[in-house]
Amino acid sequence: MSAPILKERNKQVHEKGKAAFDLQCDRKSVAGSVSQRACVFCGSRVVLYPIADALHLVHGSIGCASYTWDIRGSVSSGPELHRLCFSTDLREKDVVYGGEKKLSAAVRELTAKHKPAAVFVYSTCIVGVIGDDVDSVCRKAEQELGIPVIPVHSAGFAGTKKDGYKAACTALNKIVGTDETGEISPLSINILGEFNLAGEAWIIKEYYRRMGIQVVSILTGDGRIPDIRKSHRASLNLVQCSGSLTTLAEHMEKEYGIPYKRVSYFGLEDVSKALYEVAGYFSDQDPLIMKRTADLVREEVETYLPALQECKRRLEGMKAAIYVGGAFKAFSLIRILRTLGVDVVLVGSQTGNRQDYEQLESMCDKGTVIVDDSNPMEMSHYIVEKDVDLFIGGVKERPMAFKLGVGFCDHNHERKTALAGFEGTLNFAREVCASALSPVWRFAPRRRNSL
Amino acid sequence: MLLKHTTAEVAERSALTVNPAKTCQPVGAMYAALGIHGCLPHSHGSQGCCAYHRSALTRHYKEPVMAGTSSFTEGASVFGGQGNLVQALNNMFTIYNPEIIAVHSTCLSETIGDDLAQIVRKSIDEGKVPEGKTVIYAPTPSFIGSHVTGFANMCASMASQLAEKPAEEAAPLDQVNILPGWVEPSDMREIKRIMKTMGIPYVMYPDTSDVMDAPMTGHHEFYPKGGAKIADIKSSGSSKATFALGAWASEPAAKELWKKCRVPYETLDLPIGIKATDRFLAKLSEVTGTPVPDSLTAERGRAVDMITDMQSYLYGKRVALWGDPDQLLALSEFLADIDMKPVYIVSGTPGKKFMNKMESILGDVVPESKFKNGERADLFLMHQWIKEQGVDLLMGNTYGKYIARDDDIPFVRMGFPIYDRVGHSYFPTVGYMGAIRILEKILGVLMDRQDRDSPEESFELVM
Numbered sequence: 001m002s003a004p005i006l007k008e009r010n011k012q013v014h015e016k017g018k019a020a021f022d023l024q025c026d027r028k029s030v031a032g033s034v035s036q037r038a039c040v041f042c043g044s045r046v047v048l049y050p051i052a053d054a055l056h057l058v059h060g061s062i063g064c065a066s067y068t069w070d071i072r073g074s075v076s077s078g079p080e081l082h083r084l085c086f087s088t089d090l091r092e093k094d095v096v097y098g099g100e101k102k103l104s105a106a107v108r109e110l111t112a113k114h115k116p117a118a119v120f121v122y123s124t125c126i127v128g129v130i131g132d133d134v135d136s137v138c139r140k141a142e143q144e145l146g147i148p149v150i151p152v153h154s155a156g157f158a159g160t161k162k163d164g165y166k167a168a169c170t171a172l173n174k175i176v177g178t179d180e181t182g183e184i185s186p187l188s189i190n191i192l193g194e195f196n197l198a199g200e201a202w203i204i205k206e207y208y209r210r211m212g213i214q215v216v217s218i219l220t221g222d223g224r225i226p227d228i229r230k231s232h233r234a235s236l237n238l239v240q241c242s243g244s245l246t247t248l249a250e251h252m253e254k255e256y257g258i259p260y261k262r263v264s265y266f267g268l269e270d271v272s273k274a275l276y277e278v279a280g281y282f283s284d285q286d287p288l289i290m291k292r293t294a295d296l297v298r299e300e301v302e303t304y305l306p307a308l309q310e311c312k313r314r315l316e317g318m319k320a321a322i323y324v325g326g327a328f329k330a331f332s333l334i335r336i337l338r339t340l341g342v343d344v345v346l347v348g349s350q351t352g353n354r355q356d357y358e359q360l361e362s363m364c365d366k367g368t369v370i371v372d373d374s375n376p377m378e379m380s381h382y383i384v385e386k387d388v389d390l391f392i393g394g395v396k397e398r399p400m401a402f403k404l405g406v407g408f409c410d411h412n413h414e415r416k417t418a419l420a421g422f423e424g425t426l427n428f429a430r431e432v433c434a435s436a437l438s439p440v441w442r443f444a445p446r447r448r449n450s451l
Numbered sequence: 452m453l454l455k456h457t458t459a460e461v462a463e464r465s466a467l468t469v470n471p472a473k474t475c476q477p478v479g480a481m482y483a484a485l486g487i488h489g490c491l492p493h494s495h496g497s498q499g500c501c502a503y504h505r506s507a508l509t510r511h512y513k514e515p516v517m518a519g520t521s522s523f524t525e526g527a528s529v530f531g532g533q534g535n536l537v538q539a540l541n542n543m544f545t546i547y548n549p550e551i552i553a554v555h556s557t558c559l560s561e562t563i564g565d566d567l568a569q570i571v572r573k574s575i576d577e578g579k580v581p582e583g584k585t586v587i588y589a590p591t592p593s594f595i596g597s598h599v600t601g602f603a604n605m606c607a608s609m610a611s612q613l614a615e616k617p618a619e620e621a622a623p624l625d626q627v628n629i630l631p632g633w634v635e636p637s638d639m640r641e642i643k644r645i646m647k648t649m650g651i652p653y654v655m656y657p658d659t660s661d662v663m664d665a666p667m668t669g670h671h672e673f674y675p676k677g678g679a680k681i682a683d684i685k686s687s688g689s690s691k692a693t694f695a696l697g698a699w700a701s702e703p704a705a706k707e708l709w710k711k712c713r714v715p716y717e718t719l720d721l722p723i724g725i726k727a728t729d730r731f732l733a734k735l736s737e738v739t740g741t742p743v744p745d746s747l748t749a750e751r752g753r754a755v756d757m758i759t760d761m762q763s764y765l766y767g768k769r770v771a772l773w774g775d776p777d778q779l780l781a782l783s784e785f786l787a788d789i790d791m792k793p794v795y796i797v798s799g800t801p802g803k804k805f806m807n808k809m810e811s812i813l814g815d816v817v818p819e820s821k822f823k824n825g826e827r828a829d830l831f832l833m834h835q836w837i838k839e840q841g842v843d844l845l846m847g848n849t850y851g852k853y854i855a856r857d858d859d860i861p862f863v864r865m866g867f868p869i870y871d872r873v874g875h876s877y878f879p880t881v882g883y884m885g886a887i888r889i890l891e892k893i894l895g896v897l898m899d900r901q902d903r904d905s906p907e908e909s910f911e912l913v914m
Contacts, residue, residue: 028524030522031521031536031539032520032521036502038503061475062799063477063500064503065471067507068503069470085470085471088466089468095558102466105467109465125558156499156559157525158528404670405669444668
C-alpha cells in the first residue's frame, strides 16, 4: 500500500536515501488534515503554566481554560496556584457587549482572594475577534493592584503554536529585569525551556549546585515571579526545548548582554556535554569548576551505566518511531536510542524548522522517514511498514501506538517519571524496556510471534 | 493541599468561573459524531480546539480519536472560514475516505458569522463531496450552553439532516428510535442489550460502542466497526416512536424528528437507578405493547436485593454530586431511593428546568439539599459548601479528586471526563445492571473507608 499522504503534504514527508532532501516545514497545516498540532493559545499556556505563584486567568469561552486545567505535570515545590482553573467563561451576552468588564472584575476578585505575585491574562480566539482591549484592562488593574497584570496575546488562529511561545516570551520579558536587589554570583545561570515535569528541573538544578553555580531562575519549571524579576543579572542563559524560549534568550542577550547556549539534558551524552560546556564557560573565573564537573559526570555515569547496558542488551535491534513537539528533543532521543541499540526508523515533529530537519536528516540512517506536522494515518502507515517496536510521543499518539501493538513512552506532558539528567536517562531506558518488551504484545494479533 | 484557599464562607463572585463543572460545546459534538459509523468529525475553527477535544476524549477513553480541523488563520478569521472548510472537506474525503463528515463550529467561527449550512451547500455544488458521501453540520458556539449542548446539537443535526420523511400514506416501520443521550459506550451497549432482551426492533443513535471501546487488533482502524449506520438513521424518520433519554442531551433531536417526520416522542430520564429504569421499560412496554420479560424483572430483583442487603451502609450518607443535568437528576433520585442524602449538586450546564426538577426530586426527601446550575455553579462553589458542612461521599468526574484528597472524602468517579481511572468504557451505569454497578462502586469506597478508619476492636471481618 502506498502511504496515505495528502498531496499538499508530499513535501513534508521524506525518506532518507530516496530523493534529495528538501523537506518543507514551518507551513500552516493543510485544512482537513488530522494534524497533531495545537494553537497559539496552547503554546503560550504550556510555557507560562508552570509559574506556580502567578494566577493564570483564561479570558474566553470555558473550553480553553478547562482543557488546560492541570494537564501538565509541572511540579511545584511551594505554591500551586497554577493548578487551579480560572476562566471568565464568556457567554453570549459578553460576545455581543464585550468581555472587558467581566475580565476586569475577575482579575480583582482573584487577586483579592489569592494574592498572587502576578497575573497572566490569556486572550483567546474569541477575544481576538470581539475586540476587547485586554491591554488597557490589564494596565488599569496593574496600577490599582500593584502587581504585574500581563496580557498574553494568544488568539488561537493568530499563527501556530510557535507564535504562542513568542507571546509567552513577550509576557515573560515584562517581568525580567524588574528587581536589582540582592547578591548574585558571577557564576550564575538561568535555566530556560525546562518545565519541571516529574521534577526534572530539580535534578538539573542539583547538578549545577554541585558544580558551584547559582541558578537564578528556572523558566518556567517550578517558576517564581521574584526569581524571574532578577533573572537579567545571571551570567549565562541555558536554553533547552529550543522552540519555546529562544525568543526570550535572544531578547535577554540583546537587552542585558547575557549570552545563551542551547543544551539538552536528555541522555548521558547530551547532559554531560551540557554540563561541560557550562563549566567551560566559567572556567576562567573558577579554575576548579572543570574538575568538579568531571567528578560529577564520572560519578553519575558510573552509577547509571551498568543498568543502561543491561537495558541495551534487552533492546538491541529494536526499531523506534519518534514524534515530538519540537525537533530539538528528537536529536537527543535519536542519540539515546542509538546508545540503547535501537534504530530510529520514523522521526518527526509538530514545529521543527528547516535547520532542525537538516540536522535530523544528517543524523538518521538511510531509509528513515522524516515527517513534519504529521497525522495518525501517515504515522500508522509507517509504523506498520517499518515494523516499529516502540513509539516515543505524546497524549494523542499513545493510544494509536497501543492499538498497533507497539510499546510507547510519553516524552511529553504526561511523562510518568523524570526523563532528564543521568538518572532520567535510566528511567527512560527502563520505561522503554518495560513497554517495548511487555508480554502483552504477544496478544496483539498483528505482531510477529503473536499468541 | 491544592485547594487550601477554599474557605467555608461562600465568596461572592460576579465574573469568574473557578474549577468548572462543564466544558465547551464542540467536544460534545465530536463525541456524538463518533457514534456514527464511518464518521470523521470536523472542527471548524482554530487548530487548538480540535487538538484539545481529541486529547480530552483520548484521555477519557484511552482510544485514538480522529477529527479534522479547518485550521483557521488570521485571514480566515477576518474574511471567513469558507475557503478552509471547502478545502478541508475535499481533502478529508480524498485522503481519509470517511462515509460521512460531521462538521461542528467553534466560538471563533460562530462569532465571525460563518454559515455552515451555506458552506456545506457550496461544497456539494462544487463537487467537493463525492457521490454517495454525506456531510452534516451543527452549530456549537462555545459561549452558549456547555459540552452537553454541543452533544445535543449534533444529535439534533443527525435527526434533522439525515432522517428521511416517510411517504404520505406509508405506515410506520416496526421499529422505535432510541436517543441514548451522552452516556458511555458501555451504556449504549447495555441499552442495546435491553432492547434485544425486550425483543423490540430499534434504531439507536449515536452509538459509540465498538468505536470508543474498540478491541486491540494490532491495527489502527480509522473507522472502527461500531457506530450507528447512516441508513438506519435515515430510517428513523419512519419509526413508530422516539424515546429521548435525557432532556438535555436527547430532547432536541427528538423534537427535530417530530417536526420533520412526525415521529411522536417521549422524553425520559436517563435510565439510571431503579425508578428511572422502571419508567423506561414501562414506557417501552406501553408504546410497543411488549411485556417486560422475566429476565429483566429478575435483574431488577437482584438490584433491589443488593440494596436491601447493604442498606445499613447506605442510609443517611451525605453525598455531593457534580456533572451533567441528565445524569444528576436520575442519579439524585436513585441515591434518595436508597436512603442516601444527595445534599450538594452542581452542574455548569445551564437550563431552567434543572432547579425545578431537582426540587421535585429532593424537596421533600432531602430538604437540606443545595443545588445550582449554570454560571458559577462550579467545583469551587461545591467545595465551599463541603467546607461548611462535610459529606460522606463524592460522585462526579475526575476533577473532584482535589476535594477528595484535601478533605479525605471517599470518591466514586462518574461522568465526563474521567482521566484517572478505567472501567467506565466497559461497565454500564444504566439499567438495573448499571444500578448494581453504581451500588458496588459506592459500597466499595464507603466500606474501604470504614475498614480504614475503624478502631481495631471494631474492625470487622464480616460486613
